[in-house]
Structure formats: structure tokens, C-alpha cells
Amino acid sequence: MTGSVGEIEAPGIPPVPAGVAPDAVRGRSPWYLAWVRLRRNRVALGFGVLFILIVLVCLAAPLWADHVAHTGPDANHITDKVLIDGQEEYVVSPDGTPIGPGLHGRYLLGADQNGRDVMVRLLYGGRTSIFIGVAAALVTTVLAVLVGLLCGYYRGWIDAILSRIMDVVWAFPVLLLGIALGTTLALGGLKIGGLVISGDSVWIPIMIIGLVYVPYMARPIRGEILALREKEFVEAAVAQGKGPIRIMVSELLPNVVSTIIVFFTLNIANNMLLESSLSFLGAGVRPPSASWGTMIADGYQNIYTAPHLTIVPGAMIVLTVLALNVFGDGLRDALDPRAKIRLEH
Amino acid sequence: MLRFAVRRLFGMAAVLFAISVIVFLIFNVIPNSDPAQRIAGKNANPELIARVRADLGLDQSIVTQYLTMMKQIFTGTLTSYASSQNVGEQIWKGLPATLSLCIGAAVLWMALAVVFGYLSAVHAGKFTDRTLTILALVGISVPVFWLAAILLYYLSFKAQIFPTSSYVPLTKNPGQWAYHLVLPWITLAVLFVGFYSRVLRSNMLDVMNEDYVRTARAKGISERQIRIKHVLRNSMIPIITLFGLDFGAVVGGGAILTETVFNINGVGLYAGQAIGSLDLPPLMGVTMFGAFFIVLFNTVVDVLYAFLDPRIRLGEAAPA
Numbered sequence: 001m002t003g004s005v006g007e008i009e010a011p012g013i014p015p016v017p018a019g020v021a022p023d024a025v026r027g028r029s030p031w032y033l034a035w036v037r038l039r040r041n042r043v044a045l046g047f048g049v050l051f052i053l054i055v056l057v058c059l060a061a062p063l064w065a066d067h068v069a070h071t072g073p074d075a076n077h078i079t080d081k082v083l084i085d086g087q088e089e090y091v092v093s094p095d096g097t098p099i100g101p102g103l104h105g106r107y108l109l110g111a112d113q114n115g116r117d118v119m120v121r122l123l124y125g126g127r128t129s130i131f132i133g134v135a136a137a138l139v140t141t142v143l144a145v146l147v148g149l150l151c152g153y154y155r156g157w158i159d160a161i162l163s164r165i166m167d168v169v170w171a172f173p174v175l176l177l178g179i180a181l182g183t184t185l186a187l188g189g190l191k192i193g194g195l196v197i198s199g200d201s202v203w204i205p206i207m208i209i210g211l212v213y214v215p216y217m218a219r220p221i222r223g224e225i226l227a228l229r230e231k232e233f234v235e236a237a238v239a240q241g242k243g244p245i246r247i248m249v250s251e252l253l254p255n256v257v258s259t260i261i262v263f264f265t266l267n268i269a270n271n272m273l274l275e276s277s278l279s280f281l282g283a284g285v286r287p288p289s290a291s292w293g294t295m296i297a298d299g300y301q302n303i304y305t306a307p308h309l310t311i312v313p314g315a316m317i318v319l320t321v322l323a324l325n326v327f328g329d330g331l332r333d334a335l336d337p338r339a340k341i342r343l344e345h
Numbered sequence: 346m347l348r349f350a351v352r353r354l355f356g357m358a359a360v361l362f363a364i365s366v367i368v369f370l371i372f373n374v375i376p377n378s379d380p381a382q383r384i385a386g387k388n389a390n391p392e393l394i395a396r397v398r399a400d401l402g403l404d405q406s407i408v409t410q411y412l413t414m415m416k417q418i419f420t421g422t423l424t425s426y427a428s429s430q431n432v433g434e435q436i437w438k439g440l441p442a443t444l445s446l447c448i449g450a451a452v453l454w455m456a457l458a459v460v461f462g463y464l465s466a467v468h469a470g471k472f473t474d475r476t477l478t479i480l481a482l483v484g485i486s487v488p489v490f491w492l493a494a495i496l497l498y499y500l501s502f503k504a505q506i507f508p509t510s511s512y513v514p515l516t517k518n519p520g521q522w523a524y525h526l527v528l529p530w531i532t533l534a535v536l537f538v539g540f541y542s543r544v545l546r547s548n549m550l551d552v553m554n555e556d557y558v559r560t561a562r563a564k565g566i567s568e569r570q571i572r573i574k575h576v577l578r579n580s581m582i583p584i585i586t587l588f589g590l591d592f593g594a595v596v597g598g599g600a601i602l603t604e605t606v607f608n609i610n611g612v613g614l615y616a617g618q619a620i621g622s623l624d625l626p627p628l629m630g631v632t633m634f635g636a637f638f639i640v641l642f643n644t645v646v647d648v649l650y651a652f653l654d655p656r657i658r659l660g661e662a663a664p665a
Contacts, residue, residue, distance in 0.1 A: 167356075168363040171643065173598030173635035179620050180371050180628060187623075269486065276488045277602055281617065296491055300606075303498050310498070314491035322486035329482065 037334040044330020051323040061123035073124035125290035133272040139210025144217035152225025182283030200286035258335035265328035432630035443611035450533035462545025484539025493606035548580035593642030597635025
């Protein structure tokens with residue numbers, strides 16, 4: 001033994017047997033075990049990487065716009081001509097049909113009815129769509145964790161009041177609530193105290209989408225906290241004199257982190273779908289700003305003459321949301337193989 | 346049982362009341378959504394706006410306005426600001442189309458979800474399961490309106506297999522009714538097939554480990570019978586709960602996108618048009634109608650759940 005006389009040794013740590021590298025008996029945290037399980041799930045991991053790639057490509061939008069397409073996402077080129085196979089052609093032909101996708105350099109994915117470069121719009125639109133998805137998921141997560149912790153820890157009248165509010169939001173037809181808020185807020189913007197959000201800001205769809213999904217996440221967290229609250233470690237924390245806030249933050253919260261992570265991932269996917277629906281109905285992102293939803297809404301008007309305007313942004317939504325769903329699914333299996341998490345639309 | 350039902354009814358009424366207040370506030374408190382100004386037009390003079398306001402009763406206190414609107418809902422005299430049509434009649438007119446769409450889609454999604462979920466669970470981990478899992482995840486990742494647009498473009502416009510839609514009443518021509526609804530049914534069902542088959546699969550895998558399944562096997566019952574009579578049946582209880590909630594939500598506004606793209610004159614399309622003109626009364630009417638369905642099915646499911654599963658005691662809160 002290395003400890004000097006008089007020093008108290010830490011109890012409970014058995015000596016490492018001879019011949020075994022100390023590393024081999026290293027304690028394995030639940031996170032490490034989850035990572036090992038996730039690593040085995042190649043499909044989920046692959047889709048996780050795909051999502052990160054999509055994000056990176058969209059973040060690189062200005063590079064494509066400046067160096068390849070030489071145009072911005074909102075710049076019209078209705079009267080411009082472009083060189084295709086040695087021939088000059090109108091970007092938007094006189095009968096209103098824009099050029100389709102093809103390897104003609106500038107308009108890789110063709111142009112839309114305003115002569116805007118679809119590839120550039122797609123990249124910038126992806127930034128908006130993904131940003132709204134992630135930001136709204138953050139709003140939902142913060143609110144849902146707060147509500148879940150308060151309801152589950154305090155129970156009683158706090159739980160009663162917050163749960164009834166959740167019930168009301170739950171019973172609201174999601175799309176109708178989103179549309180009603182989206183259309184009215186877009187007219188006048190939002191002023192809460194000193195905070196002013198203008199009507200065409202992306203923060204309006206973010207706040208709406210973030211609010212709408214709170215009950216779907218808060219309910220399961222509340223349920224978990226209710227069960228955890230009865231455990232001995234909470235009793236021990238109370239006995240140590242810890243206050244409610246410290247118990248919630250440092251004792252209860254770490255125990256629901258895996259649920260939160262899984263929900264957060266799947267929530268981004270759902271948010272992106274809701275954003276596209278709201279934008280399609282004209283209650284989400286305001287034109288001329290591009291998001292994948294507004295691009296479909298624009299393109300759908302001309303689906304019979306220029307189907308690529310509808311197909312391309314929709315395919316990007318499917319790919320991104322699918323990547324998140326598959327990755328989230330794998331994450332859930334890895335973090336908590338017995339969990340039953342439900343997210344709905 | 347009676348006490349439980351009465352309590353649920355009171356809860357329902359309270360939730361509906363809260364929703365009506367919220368919708369009302371959304372349209373009355375948020376700045377720049379003054380309906381009188383919108384109806385009078387952009388270049389209206391103050392007198393015209395004042396007259397419109399007086400006509401619609403918008404010069405009264407907000408509480409009076411709210412009470413008037415509620416009274417109109419209950420007496421069926423609520424009329425649209427924009428078109429002066431009776432809201433109740435319009436919803437009633439749209440109901441057959443919406444119900445045709447939703448019931449047909451619901452039958453389709455339940456049938457497919459049970460088949461896919463069953464196959465997935467029985468062949469868990471094998472090729473069938475993996476394929477169905479990927480398909481299910483694709484299903485829940487597709488925006489409904491985009492799927493509708495793509496189906497319309499490829500199957501109706503290009504291949505001309507299906508009509509470029511619009512709704513034909515069942516009473517007029519049952520054949521055409523179904524023919525025109527095939528694509529909308531598929532569109533609306535896809536999301537739920539993906540979702541339900543996943544839930545059913547995981548439920549079945551759980552139930553397969555139950556003691557009573559082992560007992561049944563020990564009694565020598567055939568594997569097929571065990572799967573259907575013991576495993577599938579017990580796994581269906583949570584699915585029925587989900588179904589109740591989702592069906593309520595779909596009837597109550599969830600079909601708005603499908604109706605919009607396929608141009609089906611249902612309740613959803615009516616709401617969509619009201620939104621375009623920011624017309625409060627129809628939106629209030631449709632939202633209340635939708636919320637009513639959601640809350641109603643919530644309650645029905647709670648009661649049914651208690652009925653199906655005797656382990657749930659009625660005095661306690663129903664499970665989420």
C-alpha cells in the first residue's frame with residue numbers, strides 16, 4: 001500500500017489484480033456504454049453523419065453563391081440569358097418556364113419563376129429551415145424541462161395549474177394554432193416589454209413551433225421526475241440540507257438528460273416538418289426569404305411546368321428529417337434501450 | 346364510473362373554454378389585427394372603419410364581444426366577417442368530405458400498420474424488419490403536402506392513373522367518390538402507418554417476454570395462435586389509445602394540408618381560406634370544432650382504456 005500511515009484510504013476501491021492493465025477495469029459510465037452501443041449501430045451513425053454534412057453544406061452557402069453561382073439567394077434574373085451547350089437561352093423563357101436542372105455551371109438545379117438560382121436558394125433555405133428547427137427545439141426543451149421539473153418536484157397546485165395549461169395546448173389543433181399565431185403575428189410583429197420582433201423575422205415561426213410542442217416533451221419528463229422524486233437519493237439530498245433548486249438541477253436533471261437528448265433530436269425533425277407546413281400555408285417564413293417550406297410553396301404554383309421547384313426542396317426536407325429520425329432512433333436505443341418515447345405531429 | 350365520467354366532462358368543458366378564450370385573444374390583442382380595419386380595406390377613411398366596427402359589434406368591450414361570439418356559436422348564428430356566410434352551415438357542409446377523407450385514411454393506416462408492425466415484430470432483426478423500419482422512418486419524415494403534390498404530379502398528371510382531384514360526394518357516385526379519394530387517403534395514411542407500425546412492433550416485442558406468453562407456449566398452443574391471440578391482442582391496447590387521439594386530431598384540423606393540396610372542400614380547406622383573409626369567426630368555429638373532437642376522443646379513449654384494461658383504476662389520473 002502506498003498510503004502513508006495515518007492517512008485514511010478511500011473505501012470501496014479494490015486493488016487492481018496483478019497482470020491486468022489498470023485501464024481494463026476502468027469504471028464504465030453509462031455514457032460510455034451508450035456510446036459503445038451507438039457505435040455498433042452503423043446505420044444510425046451514418047445518418048447522424050449525413051445530418052452533420054447537410055448542415056455543413058448549408059453553412060457553406062455563401063461560398064457557393066460567391067464563387068460558383070455568382071448570385072445571391074433573392075436576386076432575380078428574369079431577363080438574363082445563360083450559355084447552355086454553346087447556345088444562349090433565357091433563364092426564364094418568355095412563356096414563363098424557368099430552366100431546369102443541368103450541368104450548366106451557374107444554375108445547377110435550374111432557376112425558379114423569378115429567375116433565382118435554385119441551388120443557391122436551396123442552400124440558404126436549408127440554413128433557415130435547420131436554424132428554425134434547432135432554435136425551436138431549444139425553446140421547447142428549455143420550457144419543457146422547466147415545466148417537467150416544477151410539476152414533478154412540487155406536485156400539488158403548481159403541477160395542477162401547469163398540467164391544465166399543457167392540456168389546453170395539447171387539445172389545440174397544432175396546425176390551426178400555428179397558423180392563427182403565424183398570420184396574426186406576421187401582420188404586426190410582437191412586442192413583449194422591450195423585446196420587439198418584427199413580422200417578417202424568423203423568430204416568429206421559432207417561437208410558435210417551440211411553444212406548440214412543449215406538452216409533448218413536458219409530459220414524459222414530468223412523469224420521470226415524479227418517479228425519481230420518490231427515490232432515496234432525493235431523500236438523502238434533502239437530509240443534507242439541499243434546497244429545492246439544487247435538488248432539481250443537480251440531482252433530478254442529470255437523471256433525465258438522456259430523455260432530453262433523444263427528444264431534442266427527434267424534436268428538430270418534427271419542427272422542420274411543422275415549419276415547412278406553416279410556410280407552405282403562408283404562416284411561417286415570410287417571402288422573399290428562402291426556407292425549404294417557402295420554396296415548395298412558391299414552386300407548387302408551377303408544378304406542372306417546372307416540377308423541379310417542388311421536388312428538390314421537398315427531397316432535402318425528407319433527407320434531413322429522415323437523417324434526424326434514424327439517428328434519434330439509434331440514440332434512443334443506445335441511451336435507454338427500454339425507453340418508450342413518443343413524438344407526434 | 347359515473348363520477349369519473351362527470352369529472353371528465355367538466356374537464357372537457359374547461360379545456361374548450363380556455364381554447365376559445367385563447368383563439369379570441371390571438372385575434373384581438375395582438376397589435377395590427379384589428380378586423381374592422383382589415384374588412385374596410387387598406388384605403389378606408391376613419392368613418393367607414395367606425396361603421397364597420399359598429400356593425401360587427403367591435404366597438405363594445407372585449408368581454409362583451411367574447412360573450413356575443415360564444416352566444417352565436419351556441420345558437421348557430423355565427424357568421425363570417427368577410428363573406429357573411431353562416432359558419433356552422435359551412436362547417437356542416439364540409440363535414441362529409443372531411444369525414445370521408447379521415448375515415449378512409451384511418452381504415453387504411455390501421456390495417457397497414459397492424460400488418461407491417463406484426464411482420465416487423467415477428468421477424469425482428471431480420472431483413473423484413475429492417476426494410477419495414479426504414480420504410481416506416483421514411484413515412485414519418487415526409488411532409489404531407491409535399492407527398493400530396495408529388496403523387497398528384499406523377500400519378501395524376503404524368504401517368505394519368507388517378508384524377509387530378511377534387512371531391513365527389515358519396516351519395517352522388519360511390520365509385521367516383523372512392524376513385525377520387527385514393528390518393529388523399531394514401532397521403533394522409535403514410536405518416537400514421539410509419540408511426541403506428543413502429544409502436545406496435547415495440548409493444549409486441551415487449552409482450553412476447555411476458556409470463557403469460559410463456560405459459561401459453563407451455564400449454565402447447567401453436568406459435569401462430571400465440572402471436573395473434575395473446576401477443577397481438579394485448580399489444581393493440583396502447584395502439585387504440587393512440588388511434589383515438591390521432592383520429593380526433595385529424596378530423597379536427599389535421600387534414601388541412603391534404604385537403605388544401607387535393608382541393609377537397611372539407612372543413613380544413615374552409616379553415617385554410619379563412620386564414621387567408623384573417624377571418625376570425627370561421628377560424629374560431631373550426632378551432633372549436635377541432636378542439637371539441639380532440640377533447641372528445643381523448644375522453645372516449647380514457648374511458649375505453651379503463652374498460653379494456655381492468656388494471657387501471659378509474660379514480661386515478663389516466664395515463665399519458
